[in-house]
Amino acid sequence: MSGVVLTLHVVGALDEGYGRAGVVAASLTVGLAVGAPWRGRLVDRLGLRRAVLPSVAVESAVWLAAPHLDYVGLIAVVFVGGLFLVPVFSVVRQSLSVLVPPAQQKAAFALDSVATELTFMLGPVLGVLLVTGGSSVLALTVVGVATVGGGALLLWADPPTRSASGAATPAAGPAGRVVTPRLLVVLLAAVAAAFVIVGTDVSLVAALNDAGRPQDVGWMVALWAGGSLVGGLLHGISPRQPAPLVLVALLALATLPAAFADGRGALAVAVVIAGLPCAPVLASINATLVRLVPEERRGEVMGWGGTMQTVGNALGAPLCGVVIDRAGAGAGFATAAVVGGAVAVVGLVVVALAGRRRAHGGGVPVVTDVVTAPVRDLREDPARR
Structure with a gap:
């Protein structure tokens, strides 16, 4: 508010x-x-x-x-x-x-x-x-x-905020380091997700203003958030756990149809589709962050996650706004999708190359485990439990 x-x-x-x-x-x-x-x-x-x-x-x-x-x-x-x-x-x-x-x-x-x-x-x-x-x-x-x-x-x-036993979970990195490649990848996902979401927000308002329908902003935003709500519920009941960067790429892909929506009806459908991956992305980022760090550092790291989302907002709103001023609201949606998706894809490629180098004895820390591992059923993986 x-x-x-x-x-x-x-x-x-x-x-x-x-x-x-x-x-x-x-x-x-x-x-x-x-x-x-x-x-x-x-x-x-x-x-x-x-x-x-x-x-x-x-x-x-x-x-x-x-x-x-x-x-x-x-x-x-x-x-x-x-x-x-x-x-x-x-x-x-x-x-x-x-x-x-x-x-x-x-x-x-x-x-x-x-x-x-x-x-x-x-x-x-x-x-x-x-x-x-x-x-x-x-x-x-x-x-x-x-x-x-x-x-x-x-x-x-x-x-x-700590286990009753007082036993701290082990740090994710070697020698007790908290700032690890795994953590940095998840924080990158937070920036990219926030960029897409705020870019969609700015572009939606611009599209309705350009159409002479600013009074429709409220219910269009409610449709967008409603799509996110449905996506979050489906994500919660699913046994599968897509990685944060994979979900960011899906969020970018789901946002792209809004760039080509013609008319209020088409835009309403497009924003519902764009909203579906929003809550799953944020839930996946938060769930992964708490698994990557020891209990005694979780508050700080969750704070960094919030800061990275703020950074994504600070980057996405002005950049998409400049594009909208020059090329219209459709280009704003496209910019949010392309930039956020590109960050996710680059992150996935870097992680895959790092994992391959590690597998060949290159000494680069593996960052694939809970960050970009293939989708799997959590109930079938004892290590995850």
Whole structure:
């Protein structure tokens, strides 16, 4: 909700343009990108309650002040808000990796992605309703209450982020290294997936604006998220585990038909198709990240995963926007698909070459295991359990 509400507040209540509203959104994004690994690392080192309590206190002050600040003050405060944002996503996924048996974690992470899709369907709509039916000050206050309330709920529930036995899982890399080729490949998948998703978002809005139907954005985005929700449920019940880079390539391929959609009906069908792989991609990335690192570093690494998705957003939105300005919305969809797909394919090729070199004694660490291994049934592989 925060992005759309901040934009409407800057444009409406502060009487600034959309360009200056973008600066506020960028300030929040930079804060999120910098703060996510740091907040996750604090959870690893200090435990959930000691790490989250300062976030709750800072977020309370940020969102209490934000509705009443001028433009410059708002830029500074939302950066602090992003920096100290309660690490809900990383904590939930850390906790799932502890509470859910390994054989069922794919389904759990898929359900997590489906729940996230529901928030992206409902949050912006609720934000717009609060602004239009009340005011942007009211909407920003609701954002603050929800943010602080989520943090308070985590403090109360205190879900486990470590195994009860206290036994840490082994590090993925040699000599206990956490930053390994495997991890870097998954983070690359996170960048590519975010690039495709944000490029699709920008292109969809542009396509409807160009067609003179901006009022259709809401239900078109809901269709897109609905496709993702269905894909996430199907991914969760399937025993097969496609690798993150494979799913990113599939996401890019599913996005391509939107570039050639002619008319609202065709575009509606295309965005549903484009949405189907979204939740599976994110679920696969999160499930793989928690398997690649020891428990005592999961919060930090999940934070890095969020940062890489932020990087993908920061790259995809302006690049696709420039292409749309020059060649239209269809070219924006195509750019999102081609660039994201190319990154996935290059990653797959590099991994395959590295694995082949390792097989011939070249000494390059194998990065194929949980990152790009052939699709298999998890229940038939004891090593995965």
